Amino acid sequence: MTESIVSLPRRSFFAQAGRTTLSAGAVMLLAGCAGNRAAMAASSETDINILNSALGAEQEAIAAYQVGAESGLLTKPVLDLAVQFQGHHKAHADLLAETVRDLGGAPAEPLANYDFPTADLKSEADVLRFAAGLEKGAVSAYLGAVPLFTERELAKAAASILGDEAMHWAVLRNALGENPVPVAFVS
């Protein structure tokens, strides 16, 4: 993957919440539970598979924002937004990878190359629409993953990430001049 346009600021998703440790323990802290690590370790391979699917999507999102940021098509405020959102995805990916490791699994590695439809990105609106589509998909993916976790604290943490992705989607829609929250329920 290409080098990030910015180093991930500590003013990240977790730092904002006063959390700095990216581990399974952080998942529990994020979920507001100081709970027991043994319960986490008992989580099944299913949890690891779900976390790795989410991690793969986060890694792709990081790369996608990189493409958008380097496209030269973004005005300063939109570029700042893209960098901020990329930082969130990096925080998600770090947390997911750490949690997979804590559960005894091997975190999915980012792909060497991502096949993005770059030929279709010809304006700022195209980049915004592309990013909005990814964020909308991410909301659906987390929504589909939350009920599957055998460890409920992981479900809670995934729901927290879902909320962040939904905010990204809404802000990107707003930047496109579309209704930022078009529906009462996400699906």
Next chain:
Amino acid sequence: MPERHDGRSPLRDQRAAGWWATGAALLISVLFSVIAHAAGVANLPQGDPQRGSTIYERCQACHSLDRNRTGPKHCGLLGRAAGSVDDYRYSPALRNSGIVWSVDSLDRFLENPLKTVPGTRMGYAGVKNPQERADLIAYLATVGACGKMP
């Protein structure tokens, strides 16, 4: 209303006829369902590909029609053996599932991926609404073979 010679009420006859009609319809419906299941045809409502294209947006966190992403590409899906896209790394569970993607197998998989193929990496609860599954499958059926998409 004319008087009947057998002493039975016409209203009672009408009710009996109604029960027979309902029973026959139920029997036909059950028979159809059994035959459809035996033939491997999903018992789904009629799907609308246009609605399906909107539902497909949910899949686009991980999938694309023409590119492998976190999940494999979906061009040419119907009729393809599960786990058979050359340049995608599948879970052993899906690769060895023996599934060939049809309306029926997609219906079952999409309803509950992890139950249908335990060990799949598709960590998604599924599309629980039969109409939505029908729409989604109808949309996927419109997608051409890889490299031949419009």
